[in-house]
Amino acid sequence: MVNENGLNEITTLKNVGVALKQWESRSSPPDGSGWSEGDSLLRHVFTRTEDINEASVLAVDMFLVGVDSTSVAVTSTLYQLSQNLDKQEALYEELKQVLPSPDTPVTNDHLDRLPYLKAVIKEAMRLKPVVIGNGRLITRDTVISGYQIPRGKQVVFPHYVISNLEEHFPQAHRFLPERWLKVSQDERGCPWLNQKVHPFVSLPFGFGRRMCVGRRFADLEMQVLLAKMIRTFRVEHLHGPLEYSIQPMFTPDGPLNFRLTDREGLS
Ligand code: HEM
Numbered sequence: 001m002v003n004e005n006g007l008n009e010i011t012t013l014k015n016v017g018v019a020l021k022q023w024e025s026r027s028s029p030p031d032g033s034g035w036s037e038g039d040s041l042l043r044h045v046f047t048r049t050e051d052i053n054e055a056s057v058l059a060v061d062m063f064l065v066g067v068d069s070t071s072v073a074v075t076s077t078l079y080q081l082s083q084n085l086d087k088q089e090a091l092y093e094e095l096k097q098v099l100p101s102p103d104t105p106v107t108n109d110h111l112d113r114l115p116y117l118k119a120v121i122k123e124a125m126r127l128k129p130v131v132i133g134n135g136r137l138i139t140r141d142t143v144i145s146g147y148q149i150p151r152g153k154q155v156v157f158p159h160y161v162i163s164n165l166e167e168h169f170p171q172a173h174r175f176l177p178e179r180w181l182k183v184s185q186d187e188r189g190c191p192w193l194n195q196k197v198h199p200f201v202s203l204p205f206g207f208g209r210r211m212c213v214g215r216r217f218a219d220l221e222m223q224v225l226l227a228k229m230i231r232t233f234r235v236e237h238l239h240g241p242l243e244y245s246i247q248p249m250f251t252p253d254g255p256l257n258f259r260l261t262d263r264e265g266l267s
Helices: 013-025 041-046 052-083 085-098 108-112 115-127 215-232
Strands: 134-137 142-144 147-149 154-157 233-237 244-246 250-252 258-262
Touching: 052 085, 052 115, 052 215, 052 233, 052 250, 085 115, 085 215, 085 233, 108 215, 115 215, 215 233
Parallel strands: none
Antiparallel strands: 134 154, 142 147, 233 258, 244 250
């Protein structure tokens, strides 16, 4: 269906690609190269492919994996911090030490000195991974943990299930960023502190050749945004606990009416 702007209505995933390709090609550079400095990655791909399937996959990737994933991860982390105000205070204290004022631009050097911030993000992604599982198509007969998997079958790595098992994370249902910190000798008695975490039991970005290519970028975005927000505001959610649901990212389900209170005004 074509709308009043002469573009396809976005009614299917494929139409997302068709519509974007039309939009991108409306103003090609006059030199005929189809590509000039400053152009978007999307345009770059569209000038090189006539394959609308490829274009559609890219278009959906841009919206879903490039934007939604990170915003849902930040939202979910803020929600967890609003439900665990003692952890939010601990994060604020760390941020106050490293960032002299809420307006301080966040640099790499600051991020290197914010272990609790990183632990908070890891813990939010463990407790409620944005992508709850990954699939792989088995390309040759394989044995995994004693199970024979024939070629052509699909297997799923259920992040959400595995990262919430008590055998891997004591008190798995609790939001405990401290479990990701290196701790001192005298704190070692605590079951969820100084754990040796198996490297495969929390993989929010997947693993292997097809793991998330945006991981470093997403991590940086989340760290900077959360550092700025928690350094500036106390974040509360006063409308009761929220369930999470798959939409298709795993996200708190409900109106997220956060109350942000400027820390400067707090005694
Ligand atoms: C918190 C944010 C994000 C999470 C939790 C996340 C998670 C994931 C996961 C679980 C996969 C599948 C990995 C696998 O199969 O082993 C994936 C793939 C991918 N992600 Fe992300 N992602 C995030 C942000 C981003 C961003 C910001 C971008 C782009 C800038 C991005 C681009 C991609 C792409 C292109 C793939 C497909 C890689 C491939 O199939 O080779 N992601 N992501």
